[in-house]
Amino acid sequence: MANIQPFLLIIPILALLTQFLKNPNTPALIAKHFPQLCTNPHSAELLQRIKLSKLCTMPEEHKQLMIPGPVEVHEDVLSAAGGLSMSHVDPVFVNQFGEALELLRKVLVTETGQPFIVSASGTLGWDMVAVNLVEPGEDILVLNTGFFGDRFAESLEVYGGRTTHVRAPVGSRPTMAAIQAALNEKPYKMVTITHVDTSTGVLMPVEAISKMVKAKNPKTIVVVDGVCSIGGETLLFDAWNVDVAMTASQKALGAPPGLSIMMVSQYAMSVFNERKAPIPSYYGSWRKWLPVMKAYEARTPAYFATPAVQLIQALHVSLKQILTQTPDIMDRFAKHEAVSDHVKRVVASWGLRMVPAIEEAAHTMTGVYLPEGMALPQLLPKVSAKGVVLAGGLHPDIAPKYFRIGHMGLSVMEDHRGHIDNVLKVVKEALGEAGYTFPQDAL
Amino acid sequence: MANIQPFLLIIPILALLTQFLKNPNTPALIAKHFPQLCTNPHSAELLQRIKLSKLCTMPEEHKQLMIPGPVEVHEDVLSAAGGLSMSHVDPVFVNQFGEALELLRKVLVTETGQPFIVSASGTLGWDMVAVNLVEPGEDILVLNTGFFGDRFAESLEVYGGRTTHVRAPVGSRPTMAAIQAALNEKPYKMVTITHVDTSTGVLMPVEAISKMVKAKNPKTIVVVDGVCSIGGETLLFDAWNVDVAMTASQKALGAPPGLSIMMVSQYAMSVFNERKAPIPSYYGSWRKWLPVMKAYEARTPAYFATPAVQLIQALHVSLKQILTQTPDIMDRFAKHEAVSDHVKRVVASWGLRMVPAIEEAAHTMTGVYLPEGMALPQLLPKVSAKGVVLAGGLHPDIAPKYFRIGHMGLSVMEDHRGHIDNVLKVVKEALGEAGYTFPQDAL
Numbered sequence: 001m002a003n004i005q006p007f008l009l010i011i012p013i014l015a016l017l018t019q020f021l022k023n024p025n026t027p028a029l030i031a032k033h034f035p036q037l038c039t040n041p042h043s044a045e046l047l048q049r050i051k052l053s054k055l056c057t058m059p060e061e062h063k064q065l066m067i068p069g070p071v072e073v074h075e076d077v078l079s080a081a082g083g084l085s086m087s088h089v090d091p092v093f094v095n096q097f098g099e100a101l102e103l104l105r106k107v108l109v110t111e112t113g114q115p116f117i118v119s120a121s122g123t124l125g126w127d128m129v130a131v132n133l134v135e136p137g138e139d140i141l142v143l144n145t146g147f148f149g150d151r152f153a154e155s156l157e158v159y160g161g162r163t164t165h166v167r168a169p170v171g172s173r174p175t176m177a178a179i180q181a182a183l184n185e186k187p188y189k190m191v192t193i194t195h196v197d198t199s200t201g202v203l204m205p206v207e208a209i210s211k212m213v214k215a216k217n218p219k220t221i222v223v224v225d226g227v228c229s230i231g232g233e234t235l236l237f238d239a240w241n242v243d244v245a246m247t248a249s250q251k252a253l254g255a256p257p258g259l260s261i262m263m264v265s266q267y268a269m270s271v272f273n274e275r276k277a278p279i280p281s282y283y284g285s286w287r288k289w290l291p292v293m294k295a296y297e298a299r300t301p302a303y304f305a306t307p308a309v310q311l312i313q314a315l316h317v318s319l320k321q322i323l324t325q326t327p328d329i330m331d332r333f334a335k336h337e338a339v340s341d342h343v344k345r346v347v348a349s350w351g352l353r354m355v356p357a358i359e360e361a362a363h364t365m366t367g368v369y370l371p372e373g374m375a376l377p378q379l380l381p382k383v384s385a386k387g388v389v390l391a392g393g394l395h396p397d398i399a400p401k402y403f404r405i406g407h408m409g410l411s412v413m414e415d416h417r418g419h420i421d422n423v424l425k426v427v428k429e430a431l432g433e434a435g436y437t438f439p440q441d442a443l
Numbered sequence: 444m445a446n447i448q449p450f451l452l453i454i455p456i457l458a459l460l461t462q463f464l465k466n467p468n469t470p471a472l473i474a475k476h477f478p479q480l481c482t483n484p485h486s487a488e489l490l491q492r493i494k495l496s497k498l499c500t501m502p503e504e505h506k507q508l509m510i511p512g513p514v515e516v517h518e519d520v521l522s523a524a525g526g527l528s529m530s531h532v533d534p535v536f537v538n539q540f541g542e543a544l545e546l547l548r549k550v551l552v553t554e555t556g557q558p559f560i561v562s563a564s565g566t567l568g569w570d571m572v573a574v575n576l577v578e579p580g581e582d583i584l585v586l587n588t589g590f591f592g593d594r595f596a597e598s599l600e601v602y603g604g605r606t607t608h609v610r611a612p613v614g615s616r617p618t619m620a621a622i623q624a625a626l627n628e629k630p631y632k633m634v635t636i637t638h639v640d641t642s643t644g645v646l647m648p649v650e651a652i653s654k655m656v657k658a659k660n661p662k663t664i665v666v667v668d669g670v671c672s673i674g675g676e677t678l679l680f681d682a683w684n685v686d687v688a689m690t691a692s693q694k695a696l697g698a699p700p701g702l703s704i705m706m707v708s709q710y711a712m713s714v715f716n717e718r719k720a721p722i723p724s725y726y727g728s729w730r731k732w733l734p735v736m737k738a739y740e741a742r743t744p745a746y747f748a749t750p751a752v753q754l755i756q757a758l759h760v761s762l763k764q765i766l767t768q769t770p771d772i773m774d775r776f777a778k779h780e781a782v783s784d785h786v787k788r789v790v791a792s793w794g795l796r797m798v799p800a801i802e803e804a805a806h807t808m809t810g811v812y813l814p815e816g817m818a819l820p821q822l823l824p825k826v827s828a829k830g831v832v833l834a835g836g837l838h839p840d841i842a843p844k845y846f847r848i849g850h851m852g853l854s855v856m857e858d859h860r861g862h863i864d865n866v867l868k869v870v871k872e873a874l875g876e877a878g879y880t881f882p883q884d885a886l
């Protein structure tokens with residue numbers, strides 16, 4: 001215990017600090033009561049650290065966030081998100097940004113993909129696909145599984161893309177035969193796939209679809225909206241011949257919202273480079289962003305727009321965690337599947353129907369129909385009162401009839417937090433309190 | 444001192460915690476050594492707070508960031524930026540977002556302006572002006588004081604705006620006569636003014652220009668790029684008849700980067716509403732964002748793209764601080780002027796020339812020419828080694844010849860931090876070490 005000695009000073013300081021934390025005159029009071037602080041060479045740093053800590057500002061109560069994004073974020077990631085200001089050209093940040101770009105490649109299982117990390121909601125990813133890869137009048141096949149397929153198509157059309165939709169009933173996905181039939185109709189510049197539609201939790205078989213698209217025409221660009229999948233669902237960018245995969249920071253990559261994240265194949269970059277029409281966007285133009293991404297990855301700064309320094313630092317911490325926790329990323333995907341299977345097995349044992357059939361369901365979220373006769377306001381406030389936040393329905397056709405549980409990132413990967421057990425326990429209790437009678441063999 | 448009693452438990456816990464902080468088995472060790480933690484009803488929260496604190500994750504060294512953005516950020520703002528995840532439709536967040544929109548109006552001194560807070564770099568603000576207010580072929584007068592005037596014009600042209608520039612030599616601004624002459628040439632849909640050009644620190648007389656523009660044609664839209672001014676320089680949105688003012692979160696509003704922030708007059712909103720041409724953007728369209736801003740301000744959630752929850756919470760804290768610190772916002776502007784005058788007086792006393800002449804210089808930053816024969820690599824690394832980060836030159840014509848000191852936000856408003864004294868002391872020392880000989884009466 002010899003090394004406890006230098007820390008002894010901290011005891012009386014912290015004792016008094018607890019008194020002072022809520023007092024706006026704290027620094028002055030500390031200086032008055034603890035003159036020795038001014039002579040201890042470490043005291044300035046110590047004081048600053050205490051002051052910077054969340055001890056005084058954490059909210060009284062935190063509710064476990066189990067919606068399909070934003071998700072719960074690791075404390076180390078949050079610390080980076082709330083880190084002290086750093087210049088966007090500081091060598092430390094340049095290295096963090098560069099590493100984040102490299103790590104993103106590993107998470108998406110690609111050797112040669114070109115990553116982009118841009119300040120924006122994930123939504124900007126649709127614009128970036130449209131303005132950089134689509135020329136006015138070009139045909140795009142939208143494999144539409146719900147709300148987000150509609151929105152992606154809307155974005156493509158703003159920039160002159162002509163979309164054809166392959167749709168399916170709510171909560172299911174187009175058949176492979178329907179997709180093949182659409183591909184046979186005419187040649188497409190691009191096919192878009194919503195990997196997981198956050199509105200319903202329908203999962204699309206990206207590998208099989210990509211194979212079918214490329215077999216029909218290897219020049220067709222395969223775009224995966226992976227907002228509710230990347231980092232959770234299996235997605236092998238190179239092996240599956242994906243050309244663009246996009247997501248946002250606040251989903252299975254486990255950082256706060258505010259970053260639009262993409263991976264682009266060298267083939268798609270070549271299509272971009274050979275583009276004839278002018279790029280109909282300034283902020284979304286890869287001509288602006290590509291030199292910045294290449295520069296930071298080469299560990300030199302470049303400027304187009306000030307990057308969201310702390311958010312990128314947070315993403316950097318999260319990506320490192322992801323690849324340290326399961327050095328083989330396949331283990332992460334498998335864990336998401338196992339946890340999802342468990343959630344769905346438990347919910348099924350309650351006698352409740354899920355929005356997509358199990359074989360068409362995502363592993364990052366679960367959409368659950370309410371019991372007959374029960375409305376969302378009877379359930380969700382009870383769940384919230386028990387400290388868990390779920391999402392209501394989003395797909396306009398069925399919105400009042402179902403709720404959504406998100407299970408991705410830390411809540412899935414860190415068993416010791418008990419997030420999954422807790423959400424299931426709380427939802428079961430709340431259903432019971434709302435008058436639902438469970439089957440006898442309910443888990 | 445009766446109320447110290449409930450805190451006594453914290454003393455031995457924290458003492459041991461200091462031993463444990465760097466140990467990955469910390470939670471287990473604490474549980475073993477402090478079984479009483481499990482019986483104290485407050486212990487769970489206490490432990491979580493300690494765990495969430497930055498005590499263990501703060502970088503070893505922090506350099507004082509004195510560039511013209513990002514700027515130093517208050518610890519309470521950082522705590523919000525690194526806060527635990529919260530749903531973007533949580534009533535707590537809905538209220539914070541709504542308040543942030545209202546507070547923004549106060550900081551910009553407007554009663555009726557329509558605020559927008561969007562996930563993006565400030566750069567998106569240019570796109571939003573262009574895609575919502577400019578129709579293809581319309582004429583725009585760009586009052587160009589440097590790097591950022593060029594960039595704004597480039598963005599406007601991407602969307603079909605036809606720009607005419609009124610330029611001035613580097614480090615100075617167009618004369619009022621030159622602006623009047625340009626206004627007399629032809630009618631303009633819009634005039635853009637870079638309030639403070641971050642590349643050189645030139646300040647534009649927005650009030651006088653706006654008056655001149657509106658006198659010539661009250662229908663001309665006056666747009667102020669306030670990225671390096673809003674929250675620091677005097678800007679009276681209503682009184683000066685400004686139609687659009689835009690900034691980013693990481694400048695004088697004192698939050699981390701990642702938010703594009705705008706204020707739009709009701710007149711400009713009416714021009715937007717009467718727009719004939721389709722809006723050539725999806726992510727930048729006010730048709731998408733306006734209902735979201737109106738909803739959150741009315742304290743109901745609405746969805747277009749997931750907002751950057753923690754960044755908006757950070758901005759909310761910062762805006763509250765700004766308006767608490769100086770309830771009359773004019774006092775904040777006056778303080779920025781006083782500090783800027785001090786910095787410029789000291790730098791002048793060193794015998795160094797500043798980039799804009801004093802009467803054309805911003806109060807949020809100072810651009811300083813290096814002494815004859817000295818290069819940036821002789822100075823900036825020395826400054827950095829002393830714990831202060833400055834920015835090099837940015838305007839391409841003179842980039843290697845000058846450096847920039849940012850002075851806005853907390854570094855200006857909170858004297859007790861000593862940021863201004865420190866940056867002046869450090870730069871003076873570094874200049875001396877680089878071989879510069881100061882005049883005898885140097886401050």
